[in-house]
Amino acid sequence: MSSRTVIRGGLVITASDEIHADVLIEDGRVAALAASGTPAAAAWTAERVVDATGKYVIPGGVDVHTHMELPFGGTFASDTFETGTRAAAWGGTTTIVDFAVQSVGRSLREGLDAWHGKAEGNCAIDYGFHMIVSDVNQDTLKEMDLLVEEGVTSFKQFMAYPGVFYSDDGQILRAMQRSAENGGLIMMHAENGIAIDVLVEQALARGETDPRYHGEVRKALLEAEATHRAIKLAQVAGAPLYVVHVSAAEAVAELARARDEGRHVFGETCPQYLFLSTDNLAEPGFEGSKYVCSTPLRPKEHQAKLWQGLRTDDLQVVSTDHCPFCFVGQKELGRGDFSKIPNGLPGVENRMDLLHQAVVDGHISRRRWIEIACAAPARMFGMYPKKGTLAPGSDADVVIYDPHAEQTVSAETHHMNVDYSAYEGRRLTGRVETVLSRGEPVIDQRKFAGRAGHGLYTPRSTCQYLQ
Ligand SMILES: NC(=O)NCCC(=O)O
Ligand SMILES: [Zn+2]
Numbered sequence: 001m002s003s004r005t006v007i008r009g010g011l012v013i014t015a016s017d018e019i020h021a022d023v024l025i026e027d028g029r030v031a032a033l034a035a036s037g038t039p040a041a042a043a044w045t046a047e048r049v050v051d052a053t054g055k056y057v058i059p060g061g062v063d064v065h066t067h068m069e070l071p072f073g074g075t076f077a078s079d080t081f082e083t084g085t086r087a088a089a090w091g092g093t094t095t096i097v098d099f100a101v102q103s104v105g106r107s108l109r110e111g112l113d114a115w116h117g118k119a120e121g122n123c124a125i126d127y128g129f130h131m132i133v134s135d136v137n138q139d140t141l142k143e144m145d146l147l148v149e150e151g152v153t154s155f156k157q158f159m160a161y162p163g164v165f166y167s168d169d170g171q172i173l174r175a176m177q178r179s180a181e182n183g184g185l186i187m188m189h190a191e192n193g194i195a196i197d198v199l200v201e202q203a204l205a206r207g208e209t210d211p212r213y214h215g216e217v218r219k220a221l222l223e224a225e226a227t228h229r230a231i232k233l234a235q236v237a238g239a240p241l242y243v244v245h246v247s248a249a250e251a252v253a254e255l256a257r258a259r260d261e262g263r264h265v266f267g268e269t270c271p272q273y274l275f276l277s278t279d280n281l282a283e284p285g286f287e288g289s290k291y292v293c294s295t296p297l298r299p300k301e302h303q304a305k306l307w308q309g310l311r312t313d314d315l316q317v318v319s320t321d322h323c324p325f326c327f328v329g330q331k332e333l334g335r336g337d338f339s340k341i342p343n344g345l346p347g348v349e350n351r352m353d354l355l356h357q358a359v360v361d362g363h364i365s366r367r368r369w370i371e372i373a374c375a376a377p378a379r380m381f382g383m384y385p386k387k388g389t390l391a392p393g394s395d396a397d398v399v400i401y402d403p404h405a406e407q408t409v410s411a412e413t414h415h416m417n418v419d420y421s422a423y424e425g426r427r428l429t430g431r432v433e434t435v436l437s438r439g440e441p442v443i444d445q446r447k448f449a450g451r452a453g454h455g456l457y458t459p460r461s462t463c464q465y466l467q
Protein backbone atom coordinates (compact mmCIF):
# COMPACT_ATOMS: atom_id res chain seq x y z
CA MET A 1 0.00 0.00 0.00
CA SER A 2 1.41 3.37 -0.94
CA SER A 3 1.87 6.04 1.75
CA ARG A 4 2.02 9.74 0.93
CA THR A 5 3.21 12.80 2.82
CA VAL A 6 3.13 16.41 1.66
CA ILE A 7 5.32 19.12 3.19
CA ARG A 8 3.72 22.46 2.43
CA GLY A 9 4.86 26.04 2.36
CA GLY A 10 8.53 25.84 3.34
CA LEU A 11 11.63 27.27 1.70
CA VAL A 12 13.27 24.24 0.07
CA ILE A 13 17.04 24.65 0.11
CA THR A 14 19.42 22.37 -1.74
CA ALA A 15 23.05 22.91 -2.70
CA SER A 16 21.90 24.43 -5.99
CA ASP A 17 18.49 26.06 -5.39
CA GLU A 18 16.22 27.89 -2.97
CA ILE A 19 12.55 27.77 -3.83
CA HIS A 20 9.26 28.11 -1.96
CA ALA A 21 7.92 24.68 -2.81
CA ASP A 22 5.74 21.84 -1.59
CA VAL A 23 7.34 18.40 -1.45
CA LEU A 24 5.40 15.22 -2.22
CA ILE A 25 6.76 12.04 -0.65
CA GLU A 26 5.60 8.62 -1.75
CA ASP A 27 6.81 5.28 -0.41
CA GLY A 28 9.86 6.76 1.27
CA ARG A 29 11.08 8.75 -1.70
CA VAL A 30 10.66 12.29 -2.93
CA ALA A 31 8.04 11.97 -5.68
CA ALA A 32 7.79 15.61 -6.80
CA LEU A 33 8.39 19.24 -5.90
CA ALA A 34 6.12 22.05 -7.07
CA ALA A 35 6.03 25.76 -6.30
CA SER A 36 3.77 26.37 -3.31
CA GLY A 37 0.33 27.68 -4.17
CA THR A 38 0.37 26.39 -7.75
CA PRO A 39 -2.52 24.18 -8.93
CA ALA A 40 -0.11 21.24 -9.31
CA ALA A 41 0.92 21.37 -5.66
CA ALA A 42 -2.60 22.15 -4.42
CA ALA A 43 -3.92 19.02 -6.13
CA TRP A 44 -1.72 16.67 -4.10
CA THR A 45 -3.50 14.66 -1.44
CA ALA A 46 -1.74 12.68 1.27
CA GLU A 47 -2.32 10.84 4.53
CA ARG A 48 0.09 13.17 6.28
CA VAL A 49 0.42 16.91 5.66
CA VAL A 50 3.28 18.79 7.35
CA ASP A 51 3.04 22.57 7.54
CA ALA A 52 6.49 24.10 7.00
CA THR A 53 5.41 27.73 6.63
CA GLY A 54 8.25 30.00 7.76
CA LYS A 55 10.65 27.05 7.97
CA TYR A 56 13.43 25.65 5.82
CA VAL A 57 12.95 22.26 4.15
CA ILE A 58 16.40 20.77 3.68
CA PRO A 59 17.95 17.39 2.88
CA GLY A 60 18.92 15.38 5.95
CA GLY A 61 22.52 15.89 6.97
CA VAL A 62 25.15 13.42 5.80
CA ASP A 63 27.93 12.97 8.36
CA VAL A 64 30.69 10.92 6.76
CA HIS A 65 33.01 10.74 9.76
CA THR A 66 31.76 9.11 12.96
CA HIS A 67 33.23 6.60 15.40
CA MET A 68 30.49 4.86 17.34
CA GLU A 69 31.94 2.45 19.93
CA LEU A 70 35.51 3.02 18.66
CA PRO A 71 38.12 1.26 20.80
CA PHE A 72 40.76 3.87 21.67
CA GLY A 73 43.30 4.32 24.44
CA GLY A 74 42.04 1.39 26.50
CA THR A 75 38.37 2.42 26.37
CA PHE A 76 35.50 2.75 23.89
CA ALA A 77 33.77 5.79 22.39
CA SER A 78 30.71 6.20 24.57
CA ASP A 79 27.99 6.36 21.90
CA THR A 80 26.66 3.07 20.59
CA PHE A 81 25.07 2.93 17.16
CA GLU A 82 21.71 3.18 18.94
CA THR A 83 22.46 6.25 21.05
CA GLY A 84 24.67 7.91 18.45
CA THR A 85 22.29 7.63 15.52
CA ARG A 86 19.38 8.82 17.70
CA ALA A 87 21.42 11.87 18.67
CA ALA A 88 22.37 12.43 15.03
CA ALA A 89 18.68 12.51 14.10
CA TRP A 90 17.96 15.06 16.83
CA GLY A 91 20.56 17.22 15.15
CA GLY A 92 19.14 16.84 11.64
CA THR A 93 21.53 14.20 10.34
CA THR A 94 19.89 11.26 8.55
CA THR A 95 22.93 9.35 7.25
CA ILE A 96 26.25 8.54 8.89
CA VAL A 97 29.29 6.78 7.49
CA ASP A 98 31.18 5.19 10.36
CA PHE A 99 34.64 3.61 10.41
CA ALA A 100 34.96 -0.16 10.70
CA VAL A 101 38.37 -1.07 12.11
CA GLN A 102 40.85 -3.69 10.92
CA SER A 103 42.99 -4.80 13.87
CA VAL A 104 46.65 -5.54 13.20
CA GLY A 105 47.03 -9.19 12.20
CA ARG A 106 43.34 -9.56 11.31
CA SER A 107 41.49 -9.28 8.00
CA LEU A 108 39.42 -6.38 6.73
CA ARG A 109 36.46 -8.79 6.54
CA GLU A 110 36.66 -9.61 10.23
CA GLY A 111 36.67 -5.92 11.15
CA LEU A 112 33.83 -5.09 8.78
CA ASP A 113 31.69 -7.98 10.02
CA ALA A 114 32.23 -6.83 13.59
CA TRP A 115 31.02 -3.32 12.72
CA HIS A 116 27.99 -4.68 10.87
CA GLY A 117 27.23 -6.64 14.03
CA LYS A 118 27.37 -3.51 16.18
CA ALA A 119 25.16 -1.46 13.85
CA GLU A 120 22.57 -3.85 12.45
CA GLY A 121 19.15 -3.49 14.04
CA ASN A 122 20.30 -0.63 16.24
CA CYS A 123 20.34 2.48 14.06
CA ALA A 124 17.62 5.13 13.91
CA ILE A 125 18.98 6.48 10.61
CA ASP A 126 20.74 5.01 7.57
CA TYR A 127 24.43 4.20 7.78
CA GLY A 128 27.39 3.06 5.72
CA PHE A 129 30.98 2.12 6.47
CA HIS A 130 34.50 3.18 5.58
CA MET A 131 37.28 0.76 6.48
CA ILE A 132 40.26 1.66 8.65
CA VAL A 133 43.24 -0.21 7.22
CA SER A 134 45.77 -0.79 10.00
CA ASP A 135 47.72 -3.64 8.44
CA VAL A 136 48.58 -3.33 4.75
CA ASN A 137 49.74 -6.68 3.36
CA GLN A 138 49.05 -8.73 0.23
CA ASP A 139 45.82 -10.20 1.66
CA THR A 140 44.55 -6.81 2.77
CA LEU A 141 45.21 -5.32 -0.63
CA LYS A 142 43.16 -8.07 -2.31
CA GLU A 143 40.37 -7.59 0.21
CA MET A 144 40.20 -3.89 -0.67
CA ASP A 145 38.99 -4.85 -4.17
CA LEU A 146 36.20 -6.99 -2.72
CA LEU A 147 35.10 -4.28 -0.32
CA VAL A 148 34.87 -1.70 -3.10
CA GLU A 149 32.64 -4.11 -5.02
CA GLU A 150 30.32 -4.55 -2.06
CA GLY A 151 29.95 -0.85 -1.31
CA VAL A 152 32.73 -0.05 1.16
CA THR A 153 34.53 2.25 -1.22
CA SER A 154 36.80 4.27 1.08
CA PHE A 155 39.74 3.35 3.32
CA LYS A 156 41.26 5.36 6.13
CA GLN A 157 44.97 5.27 6.77
CA PHE A 158 46.89 6.91 9.59
CA MET A 159 50.22 8.70 9.39
CA ALA A 160 49.76 9.13 13.16
CA TYR A 161 49.40 6.77 16.16
CA PRO A 162 52.51 4.56 15.69
CA GLY A 163 51.89 1.08 17.07
CA VAL A 164 48.11 1.38 16.77
CA PHE A 165 46.62 2.45 13.45
CA TYR A 166 49.85 3.78 11.88
CA SER A 167 50.95 2.95 8.32
CA ASP A 168 54.41 3.79 7.00
CA ASP A 169 54.93 5.48 3.63
CA GLY A 170 55.43 2.16 1.84
CA GLN A 171 52.17 0.77 3.18
CA ILE A 172 50.39 3.97 2.26
CA LEU A 173 51.81 3.91 -1.26
CA ARG A 174 50.72 0.29 -1.76
CA ALA A 175 47.17 1.01 -0.59
CA MET A 176 47.02 4.09 -2.80
CA GLN A 177 48.23 2.10 -5.81
CA ARG A 178 45.50 -0.43 -5.13
CA SER A 179 42.84 2.24 -4.81
CA ALA A 180 44.03 3.78 -8.10
CA GLU A 181 43.08 0.43 -9.68
CA ASN A 182 39.89 -0.46 -7.83
CA GLY A 183 38.28 3.01 -7.61
CA GLY A 184 38.49 3.29 -3.81
CA LEU A 185 39.25 6.55 -2.06
CA ILE A 186 42.04 6.77 0.53
CA MET A 187 41.12 8.96 3.50
CA MET A 188 44.22 10.18 5.28
CA HIS A 189 44.80 11.11 8.90
CA ALA A 190 47.68 13.42 8.04
CA GLU A 191 49.97 14.06 10.99
CA ASN A 192 53.62 12.99 11.31
CA GLY A 193 53.05 10.57 14.19
CA ILE A 194 56.69 9.46 14.46
CA ALA A 195 57.89 13.05 15.02
CA ILE A 196 54.94 13.79 17.31
CA ASP A 197 55.86 10.84 19.54
CA VAL A 198 59.35 12.29 20.02
CA LEU A 199 57.84 15.64 21.04
CA VAL A 200 55.39 13.88 23.39
CA GLU A 201 58.24 12.07 25.13
CA GLN A 202 60.26 15.28 25.47
CA ALA A 203 57.27 17.25 26.80
CA LEU A 204 56.46 14.62 29.42
CA ALA A 205 60.13 14.50 30.47
CA ARG A 206 59.93 18.27 31.11
CA GLY A 207 56.87 17.71 33.31
CA GLU A 208 54.49 19.18 30.72
CA THR A 209 51.56 16.87 31.39
CA ASP A 210 48.47 19.11 31.09
CA PRO A 211 45.95 18.76 28.23
CA ARG A 212 47.17 21.94 26.54
CA TYR A 213 50.48 20.25 25.69
CA HIS A 214 48.54 17.86 23.45
CA GLY A 215 48.00 20.85 21.15
CA GLU A 216 51.59 22.03 21.44
CA VAL A 217 53.30 18.78 20.45
CA ARG A 218 50.95 18.04 17.55
CA LYS A 219 52.33 20.93 15.56
CA ALA A 220 50.60 22.56 12.60
CA LEU A 221 53.83 22.08 10.64
CA LEU A 222 53.64 18.33 11.23
CA GLU A 223 50.08 18.30 9.92
CA ALA A 224 51.19 20.32 6.88
CA GLU A 225 54.21 18.08 6.29
CA ALA A 226 52.09 14.92 6.42
CA THR A 227 49.43 16.49 4.19
CA HIS A 228 52.11 17.40 1.65
CA ARG A 229 53.61 13.88 1.81
CA ALA A 230 50.20 12.24 1.40
CA ILE A 231 49.48 14.43 -1.63
CA LYS A 232 52.80 13.48 -3.23
CA LEU A 233 52.36 9.76 -2.48
CA ALA A 234 48.89 9.93 -4.06
CA GLN A 235 50.39 11.68 -7.08
CA VAL A 236 53.01 8.94 -7.45
CA ALA A 237 50.30 6.28 -7.15
CA GLY A 238 47.96 8.08 -9.53
CA ALA A 239 45.25 7.92 -6.85
CA PRO A 240 42.76 10.45 -5.51
CA LEU A 241 43.10 11.53 -1.88
CA TYR A 242 40.71 12.78 0.81
CA VAL A 243 42.35 14.35 3.85
CA VAL A 244 40.24 14.03 7.01
CA HIS A 245 39.84 16.48 9.90
CA VAL A 246 42.02 19.28 8.51
CA SER A 247 42.70 21.83 11.25
CA ALA A 248 45.86 23.80 10.31
CA ALA A 249 45.96 26.77 7.95
CA GLU A 250 49.24 25.36 6.57
CA ALA A 251 47.49 22.09 5.66
CA VAL A 252 44.71 23.98 3.86
CA ALA A 253 47.45 25.73 1.85
CA GLU A 254 48.87 22.34 0.81
CA LEU A 255 45.44 21.20 -0.36
CA ALA A 256 44.81 24.46 -2.21
CA ARG A 257 48.13 24.20 -4.01
CA ALA A 258 47.45 20.61 -5.09
CA ARG A 259 43.98 21.50 -6.30
CA ASP A 260 45.35 24.46 -8.24
CA GLU A 261 47.65 21.96 -9.96
CA GLY A 262 44.53 20.03 -10.94
CA ARG A 263 45.01 17.07 -8.60
CA HIS A 264 42.12 14.98 -7.30
CA VAL A 265 42.74 16.02 -3.71
CA PHE A 266 39.87 16.71 -1.31
CA GLY A 267 39.67 18.03 2.24
CA GLU A 268 37.34 17.80 5.19
CA THR A 269 37.22 19.91 8.31
CA CYS A 270 35.04 19.63 11.42
CA PRO A 271 33.01 22.04 13.56
CA GLN A 272 35.49 21.82 16.45
CA TYR A 273 38.20 23.42 14.31
CA LEU A 274 35.81 26.13 13.12
CA PHE A 275 34.33 27.03 16.52
CA LEU A 276 36.87 25.96 19.18
CA SER A 277 40.57 26.66 19.68
CA THR A 278 43.64 26.10 21.85
CA ASP A 279 41.96 28.47 24.35
CA ASN A 280 39.64 25.56 25.14
CA LEU A 281 42.55 23.13 25.55
CA ALA A 282 44.04 25.58 28.05
CA GLU A 283 40.91 25.77 30.24
CA PRO A 284 41.75 25.48 33.96
CA GLY A 285 42.21 22.24 35.85
CA PHE A 286 41.61 19.20 33.70
CA GLU A 287 38.78 20.84 31.69
CA GLY A 288 41.05 21.01 28.62
CA SER A 289 40.85 17.22 28.28
CA LYS A 290 37.31 17.64 26.96
CA TYR A 291 38.85 19.20 23.85
CA VAL A 292 41.60 16.66 23.17
CA CYS A 293 41.31 15.29 19.66
CA SER A 294 43.67 14.70 16.75
CA THR A 295 44.41 16.61 14.68
CA PRO A 296 44.29 19.04 17.62
CA LEU A 297 42.45 22.31 18.07
CA ARG A 298 44.56 25.19 16.77
CA PRO A 299 45.01 28.85 17.76
CA LYS A 300 41.98 30.94 16.71
CA GLU A 301 43.82 32.50 13.74
CA HIS A 302 43.53 29.21 11.83
CA GLN A 303 39.74 29.45 11.72
CA ALA A 304 39.64 32.21 9.10
CA LYS A 305 41.65 30.01 6.70
CA LEU A 306 39.29 27.08 7.26
CA TRP A 307 36.23 29.24 6.54
CA GLN A 308 37.98 30.62 3.48
CA GLY A 309 38.79 27.08 2.32
CA LEU A 310 35.13 26.12 2.70
CA ARG A 311 34.01 29.14 0.68
CA THR A 312 36.53 28.61 -2.12
CA ASP A 313 36.04 24.82 -2.27
CA ASP A 314 39.59 24.01 -1.21
CA LEU A 315 37.72 22.17 1.55
CA GLN A 316 34.60 20.35 0.41
CA VAL A 317 33.10 18.64 3.46
CA VAL A 318 32.33 19.35 7.09
CA SER A 319 31.87 16.18 9.12
CA THR A 320 32.04 15.72 12.87
CA ASP A 321 34.67 13.06 13.61
CA HIS A 322 32.18 12.28 16.38
CA CYS A 323 34.19 10.22 18.87
CA PRO A 324 32.84 10.91 22.37
CA PHE A 325 34.52 9.98 25.64
CA CYS A 326 32.98 10.92 28.98
CA PHE A 327 34.91 13.35 31.15
CA VAL A 328 34.38 11.15 34.19
CA GLY A 329 36.21 7.86 33.88
CA GLN A 330 37.38 8.24 30.27
CA LYS A 331 39.05 11.61 29.62
CA GLU A 332 40.30 11.24 33.21
CA LEU A 333 42.51 8.34 32.12
CA GLY A 334 44.98 11.04 31.06
CA ARG A 335 45.26 12.95 34.35
CA GLY A 336 48.98 13.53 34.81
CA ASP A 337 49.80 12.45 31.22
CA PHE A 338 48.05 14.21 28.32
CA SER A 339 49.12 11.43 25.93
CA LYS A 340 46.77 9.02 27.72
CA ILE A 341 43.64 11.17 27.22
CA PRO A 342 41.40 9.32 24.73
CA ASN A 343 41.29 11.38 21.53
CA GLY A 344 37.95 12.60 20.27
CA LEU A 345 35.08 15.02 20.67
CA PRO A 346 31.30 14.58 20.65
CA GLY A 347 29.43 16.50 17.96
CA VAL A 348 27.16 14.40 15.76
CA GLU A 349 24.14 16.24 17.17
CA ASN A 350 25.59 19.73 16.79
CA ARG A 351 26.95 19.91 13.24
CA MET A 352 23.90 21.09 11.29
CA ASP A 353 23.08 23.76 13.91
CA LEU A 354 26.64 25.05 14.18
CA LEU A 355 26.86 25.33 10.41
CA HIS A 356 23.53 27.14 10.32
CA GLN A 357 25.01 29.54 12.85
CA ALA A 358 27.84 30.04 10.35
CA VAL A 359 25.17 31.11 7.84
CA VAL A 360 23.72 33.55 10.39
CA ASP A 361 27.23 34.86 11.12
CA GLY A 362 27.95 35.37 7.40
CA HIS A 363 30.72 32.78 6.95
CA ILE A 364 28.83 30.77 4.32
CA SER A 365 25.62 31.00 2.32
CA ARG A 366 22.55 28.84 2.95
CA ARG A 367 23.26 26.79 -0.16
CA ARG A 368 26.89 26.30 0.81
CA TRP A 369 25.62 25.05 4.20
CA ILE A 370 23.69 22.31 2.40
CA GLU A 371 26.57 21.65 0.02
CA ILE A 372 29.22 21.02 2.69
CA ALA A 373 26.92 19.19 5.13
CA CYS A 374 24.72 17.15 2.77
CA ALA A 375 25.43 17.16 -0.98
CA ALA A 376 29.24 17.12 -1.13
CA PRO A 377 29.68 14.34 1.46
CA ALA A 378 27.04 12.28 -0.37
CA ARG A 379 28.84 12.80 -3.71
CA MET A 380 32.28 12.24 -2.21
CA PHE A 381 31.26 8.85 -0.88
CA GLY A 382 28.95 7.60 -3.61
CA MET A 383 25.46 8.20 -2.22
CA TYR A 384 24.15 11.07 -4.37
CA PRO A 385 21.33 11.81 -5.26
CA LYS A 386 19.80 9.10 -3.04
CA LYS A 387 21.22 11.10 -0.13
CA GLY A 388 22.25 14.75 0.15
CA THR A 389 19.53 16.45 -1.88
CA LEU A 390 15.77 16.73 -2.39
CA ALA A 391 14.92 15.72 -5.94
CA PRO A 392 12.44 13.31 -7.47
CA GLY A 393 13.75 9.83 -6.70
CA SER A 394 15.87 10.86 -3.70
CA ASP A 395 15.29 9.14 -0.38
CA ALA A 396 12.85 11.28 1.57
CA ASP A 397 15.41 12.17 4.23
CA VAL A 398 14.05 15.60 5.06
CA VAL A 399 14.58 18.13 7.84
CA ILE A 400 12.10 20.86 8.66
CA TYR A 401 14.38 23.49 10.13
CA ASP A 402 13.24 26.54 12.11
CA PRO A 403 15.79 29.26 11.26
CA HIS A 404 14.49 31.64 13.94
CA ALA A 405 14.33 29.36 17.00
CA GLU A 406 16.92 30.13 19.67
CA GLN A 407 18.69 27.39 21.60
CA THR A 408 21.43 27.02 24.17
CA VAL A 409 23.64 23.98 23.66
CA SER A 410 24.09 21.90 26.81
CA ALA A 411 24.89 18.40 28.02
CA GLU A 412 21.72 18.75 30.14
CA THR A 413 19.58 18.66 27.02
CA HIS A 414 21.63 16.89 24.35
CA HIS A 415 21.01 13.28 23.36
CA MET A 416 24.56 12.04 22.86
CA ASN A 417 25.71 9.51 25.45
CA VAL A 418 28.41 11.70 26.91
CA ASP A 419 28.57 13.73 30.12
CA TYR A 420 29.68 17.05 28.66
CA SER A 421 29.17 19.27 25.62
CA ALA A 422 32.12 20.79 23.80
CA TYR A 423 29.79 23.75 23.08
CA GLU A 424 28.26 24.10 26.57
CA GLY A 425 26.31 27.36 26.95
CA ARG A 426 26.67 28.43 23.32
CA ARG A 427 23.63 30.34 22.02
CA LEU A 428 22.59 29.30 18.53
CA THR A 429 19.94 30.59 16.18
CA GLY A 430 18.10 27.82 14.36
CA ARG A 431 16.90 24.40 15.40
CA VAL A 432 15.68 21.14 13.93
CA GLU A 433 11.92 20.75 14.24
CA THR A 434 11.00 17.57 12.34
CA VAL A 435 13.12 14.89 10.68
CA LEU A 436 11.98 12.24 8.21
CA SER A 437 14.11 9.26 7.28
CA ARG A 438 12.89 7.62 4.06
CA GLY A 439 9.57 9.36 4.67
CA GLU A 440 9.16 8.11 8.25
CA PRO A 441 9.21 10.58 11.16
CA VAL A 442 12.25 10.18 13.38
CA ILE A 443 11.85 13.52 15.11
CA ASP A 444 8.30 14.89 15.05
CA GLN A 445 7.92 18.47 16.29
CA ARG A 446 10.85 17.92 18.70
CA LYS A 447 9.69 14.55 19.96
CA PHE A 448 11.57 11.36 19.16
CA ALA A 449 9.35 9.26 16.91
CA GLY A 450 11.96 6.89 15.47
CA ARG A 451 13.11 3.44 16.40
CA ALA A 452 16.32 1.46 16.61
CA GLY A 453 16.41 -0.74 13.53
CA HIS A 454 14.69 1.69 11.16
CA GLY A 455 18.12 2.72 9.86
CA LEU A 456 19.39 0.58 6.99
CA TYR A 457 22.88 -0.22 5.80
CA THR A 458 23.70 1.80 2.67
CA PRO A 459 26.25 0.32 0.29
CA ARG A 460 28.00 3.08 -1.65
CA SER A 461 29.37 3.62 -5.14
CA THR A 462 32.83 5.11 -5.68
CA CYS A 463 33.58 8.84 -5.35
CA GLN A 464 31.27 10.74 -7.70
CA TYR A 465 33.73 13.60 -8.21
CA LEU A 466 35.83 11.13 -10.18
CA GLN A 467 33.16 9.35 -12.24
N1 LIG B 1 40.01 12.39 15.87
C1 LIG B 1 40.14 11.88 17.08
O1 LIG B 1 40.69 12.54 17.93
N2 LIG B 1 39.66 10.66 17.36
C2 LIG B 1 39.09 9.74 16.47
C3 LIG B 1 40.09 8.97 15.66
C4 LIG B 1 40.55 9.77 14.46
O2 LIG B 1 39.73 10.16 13.64
O3 LIG B 1 41.75 9.97 14.32
ZN1 LIG C 1 41.92 10.58 12.31
Ligand SMILES: [Zn+2]
Binds near residue numbers: 065067321323
Ligand atom coordinates in the same frame (compact mmCIF):
# COMPACT_ATOMS: atom_id res chain seq x y z
ZN1 LIG D 1 38.03 10.15 13.05
